[in-house]
Amino acid sequence: MTTSSTVAKDLAVSAPVPASAPTTVEEAEAAWRTAQTLPDPEPTLRALMHPDCVIVHSAVGHIHGVNDWLVYVGNLGRTSQVDTFDVTVQRLGTTAVVSCLQEMRVAFVPGLATFVIQAAVTRVWVQSRSGGWQLAHLQMARRLPPG
Template sequence: MTTAPRAASPAEHAPTTVEEAEAAWLAAQTLSDPERTLRELMHPDCVVVHAAVGHIHGVDDFLAYAGRLGRTDRVDVHAMNVRHFANTSVVSCLQEMRIAFVPELTPFVIQAAVTRMWVKDQEGVLRLAHMQLARRLPPG
């Protein structure tokens, strides 16, 4: 069963700057059960394009996919570039995630070139409207 997106207000510490939105997104990925927090950060019509084969998911499908991956122990972001356009901000970066696909084993490192597009809703809260991840080979 899925729940409807909950409208957060700025008074509830919803992100109103791209820096807050990015920090909240990265932190939410490392929670033991990130679905509710990630959903609150996402626009209801968000589209996520990811994986080596180019999956295209809406919010529910992306959260289900992410839930099957395993626990994300850490997320690091490098070479962040932010562009602002009226009520939209676009963030491009290199992202490195350590995912424990098997809890007893060392986390697997996944690197990706990532673009996130944040849009302001009517209350001035930023919501993730689009994200594209292109996996890259580890260095070396």
């Protein structure tokens, strides 16, 4: 277990929010799914993320900040589809926690069949004083497809 002496920042007010930031959690979720399927997802994903966002992902449990995660995504392969199931949203003031099962189709090798990745996912969104929502934390735990 790793501990940190860093004091948590007030994520809801510490970062500038782009003018195009989603005004609802549902819009933020839809924008997030759509951004992953763009030919160049990096600028759109970055705009949706709080600069201090932490991402915990992959089968080995990487923990990345925004820049390192975006490099990882850029090297992953093209994502052609993202579907979510069993979505729950908990609103806690200026914070929203979204939990879901997510299925992504990723072309690790261009021209070959896509690979299906399923994960249990939690996304934590924070709202700025101007009302826009940004991703503050993402946890993805891969799981094997049923059957």
